[in-house]
Amino acid sequence: MVNGDDNRVREADVVIARIVKARGLRGEVACDIETDFPERFTSLERVVVWMPDGSRLELSVEDRWFHKGRVILRFGGYDSMTDAQRLVGGRLVISEADARQLEEGRYYEYEIVGSEVATTLGERVGRVERLLRTGGTDLLVVESEGGREYLIPFADDICVEVDPETRRITIAPPEGLLEL
CATH class of the missing domain: 2.30.30.240 (PRC-barrel domain)
Structure with a gap:
């Protein structure tokens, strides 16, 4: 299992998805899933997003669903396509402590x-x-x-x-x- 190539993401963070585009008119974003445990998105209420400029955003997840191999997310305070476009390139992360223990022979990208x-x-x-x-x-x-x-x-x-x-x-x- 592998995650993320931006060295601004803290080593103690595990990338679970990458925001690839704005989607729809209500501020949704489409994310490439970078976790072997996509079911984690079904109960995700808050998430940290590391932006390409190094800034860190803590966002509340208002809605989520899966579509064509991606997870679609809508965050509180992001209500238009223009708002959502500002998030493109961001990486959704969880702390290493919250990451699931992998079976032997499997690795997170930050370990590699x-x-x-x-x-x-x-x-x-x-x-x-x-x-x-x-x-x-x-x-x-x-x-x-x-x-x-x-x-x-x-x-x-x-x-x-x-x-x-x-x-x-x-x-x-x-x-x-x-x-x-």
Whole structure:
């Protein structure tokens, strides 16, 4: 499980959704869901939104529903499309303490981003800059010291060891992966 690539979001926050657009005339926003537990939105009454400029908003949720794989939210005080457009790009977060415990082998994005990546032979590949959701296997976006970007599938057979405590990921890349 993965969440968020904006380093302004505090490390103790877990991104659960990203506001992608204003929707409708009454101030609703459509959000890409970035949690494996979308049912949490059905009882959400208040939420913290981290804006791209680093500001933090605490908003009350007046209405919510799911539509075409997204959650649609209406917040108190945001009553028009113009109001809602100001929220686009914001990230809905919960505190790490409120996050569900994941089963072994599952990780939140904040536990992965910033990790150093090396091969099983000890060769440094780079640092995880973000995680790219593809609809299938997520991809680690790893940047080398020289600025080269690698896309590494976040799959058990490639990422053979993930240690969020030490912020290290060991990979066994298939032949050619690091030459792409």
